Structures are given as structure tokens and as C-alpha cells.
Amino acid sequence: xxxxxxxxxxxxxxxxxxxxxxxxxxxxxxxxxxxxxxxxxxxxxxxxxxxxxxxxxxxxxxxxxxxxxxxxxxxxxxxxxxxxxxxxxxxxxxxxxxxxxxxxxxxxxxxxxxxxxxxxxxxxxxxxxxxxxxxxxxxxxxxxxxxxxxxxxxxxxxxxxxxxxxxxxxxxxxxxxxxxxxxxxxxxxxxxxxxxxxxxxxxxxxxxxxxxxxxxxxxxxxxxxxxxxxxxxxxxxxxxxxxxxxxxxxxxxxxxxxxxxxxxxxxxxxxxxxxxxxxxxxxxxxxxxxxxxxxxxxxxxxxxxxxxxxxxxxxxxxxxxxxxxxxxxxxxxxxxxxxxxxxxxxxxxxxxxxxxxxxxxxxxxxxxxxxxxxxxxxxxxxxxxx
Numbered sequence: 001x002x003x004x005x006x007x008x009x010x011x012x013x014x015x016x017x018x019x020x021x022x023x024x025x026x027x028x029x030x031x032x033x034x035x036x037x038x039x040x041x042x043x044x045x046x047x048x049x050x051x052x053x054x055x056x057x058x059x060x061x062x063x064x065x066x067x068x069x070x071x072x073x074x075x076x077x078x079x080x081x082x083x084x085x086x087x088x089x090x091x092x093x094x095x096x097x098x099x100x101x102x103x104x105x106x107x108x109x110x111x112x113x114x115x116x117x118x119x120x121x122x123x124x125x126x127x128x129x130x131x132x133x134x135x136x137x138x139x140x141x142x143x144x145x146x147x148x149x150x151x152x153x154x155x156x157x158x159x160x161x162x163x164x165x166x167x168x169x170x171x172x173x174x175x176x177x178x179x180x181x182x183x184x185x186x187x188x189x190x191x192x193x194x195x196x197x198x199x200x201x202x203x204x205x206x207x208x209x210x211x212x213x214x215x216x217x218x219x220x221x222x223x224x225x226x227x228x229x230x231x232x233x234x235x236x237x238x239x240x241x242x243x244x245x246x247x248x249x250x251x252x253x254x255x256x257x258x259x260x261x262x263x264x265x266x267x268x269x270x271x272x273x274x275x276x277x278x279x280x281x282x283x284x285x286x287x288x289x290x291x292x293x294x295x296x297x298x299x300x301x302x303x304x305x306x307x308x309x310x311x312x313x314x315x316x317x318x319x320x321x322x323x324x325x326x327x328x329x330x331x332x333x334x335x336x337x338x339x340x341x342x343x344x345x346x347x348x349x350x351x352x353x354x355x356x357x358x359x360x361x362x363x364x365x366x367x368x369x370x371x372x373x374x375x376x377x378x379x380x381x382x383x384x385x386x
């Protein structure tokens with residue numbers, strides 16, 4: 001080994017490339033993935049204007065064989081500290097004790113109502129049909145959507161969402177999460193990166209999707225856009241594809257306060273993660289946005305960065321300075337990314353990551369590609385007419 005400071009054109013090219021790639025990576029984390037943290041800080045500093053009034057709200061809860069969840073979690077929704085709201089539970093042909101549980105709760109809570117869709121409704125997206133039935137039953141203009149297995153983290157959940165409906169705002173994108181202790185590290189990492197992408201892009205003025213477990217919009221906007229009529233041939237799309245159609249930079253807000261967030265409880269978190277992964281990887285093909293190109297560049301530069309770092313490390317046999325430079329570049333990027341990721345994960349209720357981060361970062365794109373391929377060939381799950 002030797003140390004030679006006279007670099008060849010190839011060596012200069014590799015060093016320049018790894019530096020540029022590192023700077024591009026740092027830019028993405030500052031310009032995109034750090035935005036939720038910055039937004040929460042702005043809120044804490046009183047820089048975001050909210051609605052002073054408390055307009056009436058209709059909360060629509062989707063339920064299918066969720067008697068246990070309704071028993072445990074529906075009272076949390078029914079006992080919100082909000083002056084004027086109704087809760088409509090849409091029963092999607094449940095065969096368990098859902099109907100009986102709701103009937104019992106109706107005696108205690110006068111603002112609870114239940115409706116249902118018949119089990120005979122075939123060749124339709126039952127979730128979209130259920131939400132449409134709920135929208136028609138809703139008495140109020142502002143509608144807040146969630147599921148029976150969802151747990152608001154505060155009695156101020158409704159208030160924290162609705163306060164965003166200032167003049168001109170028709171849609172509020174809020175966050176829901178799986179308790180970190182219930183899921184593996186990769187699943188948690190994947191959920192946070194997924195959330196960071198659509199939330200940061202919305203904060204940049206380009207909303208392209210929402211999550212149906214914690215989502216609010218105006219009833220008039222739903223019917224003005226003919227509901228889910230554009231994607232009735234798909235089982236999915238009641239949140240991401242619908243929001244993609246109606247959301248703009250002017251009519252959409254993001255809400256990330258702890259009070260606004262919802263915890264989603266599953267019987268098996270890994271199976272639920274796989275199902276959601278397949279769902280969103282498939283519907284992503286129908287989303288109209290340049291987000292795939294923007295974040296695709298981030299992924300390409302990440303892998304090119306790893307390749308350049310490995311190339312520099314392999315050049316150690318004739319110049320020890322190259323692996324040293326490679327290690328320094330890798331360390332700078334790693335420290336920068338892990339600090340921003342962990343801050344965002346703290347806000348979005350995900351697992352903090354440290355030494356595993358580079359491995360999960362490398363796995364991210366191949367895993368997404370795999371689920372996109374599997375989702376593409378899962379026609380029975382994706383299309384209503386199969």
C-alpha cells in the first residue's frame with residue numbers, strides 16, 4: 001500500500017461522483033424527509049393558523065367482523081371532547097356479533113348510528129360501497145373516516161383534525177400508525193418511509209394520496225367528484241386513488257400533532273403489512289403524480305453511492321487514502337440520515353434505527369419491486385370483476 005496524492009482521471013471521476021451522490025442524498029433528506037419535523041416545529045411555534053369555530057362533524061367507521069374492536073375502541077371515538085358530532089358505523093355484512101354490539105352501544109350513546117351493506121353486493125368494492133353508504137347517511141359537511149380497529153390517541157382527535165378546515169381547505173391528511181412494539185424493524189422502517197414520502201410531498205404542495213384510517217374531507221367534494229366512480233373496477237383506491245383525484249396544493253392540509261394520530265391494531269401485524277403493501281404497490285400504478293420520478297432519483301443515487309463507496313474501498317490495495325475517503329463519506333451520510341430518520345420516526349410513532357439502517361435502506365427498493373410484481377399478478381384481489 002502507498003499514499004499517492006497524484007490522482008488519475010478515473011480516480012478523480014470516482015471521488016467526484018461519490019461526493020455529488022452524497023450531496024444529492026443529503027439534499028433529499030433535508031428538502032423532503034425532514035419536512036414533517038419542520039412542520040411540527042412550526043406548529044409548536046404557533047406559525048400555523050387554525051379554525052376558531054367547531055363545525056359539526058360526521059365520523060364514519062368501517063367495520064367487518066370487528067365486534068371485539070368495536071367493544072374496545074369505539075367508545076374512545078364516542079367520548080371525544082367535541083361539541084357536535086355523530087358517529088356512523090357501516091357494517092360490511094359482518095357475521096359475528098357486530099350488530100348486537102352496536103345496538104347495545106346505541107342505547108348509551110345517542111350520537112351513534114349504524115347502517116350496513118348487504119352481503120349480496122357482489123362484483124363491487126365493498127369498502128367503497130360502505131363508505132358511499134356512510135357518506136349518504138352523514139348529516140354534516142365535514143366527514144372523518146376511520147376503521148373499527150383504529151384507536152384515537154386523544155379525546156381531542158376530532159378537534160385536532162377539524163381545526164384545519166379553514167377557508168379553502170377541503171381535505172386533511174392525518175397520520176395513523178401500528179404500535180412499534182407490535183411490528184418488526186423492517187416493517188416499521190417501511191411504514192415510516194412510505195409515510196415520509198406522501199406526507200413530505202403533500203407539505204411541498206403536491207398531495208398525491210392519503211390513508212383511509214385517518215382521513216377527512218368535505219362531503220360536498222365527495223359527491224361533486226362522483227365519489228369513487230372512476231375506480232369502481234378496483235377493490236382498492238378509496239383513499240389513495242380518490243385523494244389523488246381531488247387533492248390540490250390549495251385545498252389540502254396535513255395534520256401531525258400527537259392528538260390527531262391514530263393507532264391501528266391488527267391480529268397479525270406482519271400479514272396486515274403484507275396485504276397493505278400489495279394494495280398500495282398495485283394502486284400506485286394508477287396514481288397521477290411525478291412522485292415516483294422524484295423519489296426514484298433518490299433511490300438510484302442511493303445505490304450509485306453504495307457502488308462508488310465499494311469501488312473506493314476496493315482501491316485500497318494501491319492507495320490507502322481511498323478506503324479512508326469512502327469510510328468518511330459513508331459515515332457523513334449515515335449520521336445525517338439516521339438523525340433525520342429518527343426524528344421523523346419519533347413524530348410518526350415508528351422504531352428508531354441505528355446500525356440496521358444501511359441494510360434496510362438497501363433492502364427497500366428490491367422489496368418494493370417484489371411486491372409490485374406480486375400485486376400486478378394478483379388480479380382476484382385487485383379487480384372487482386374477477
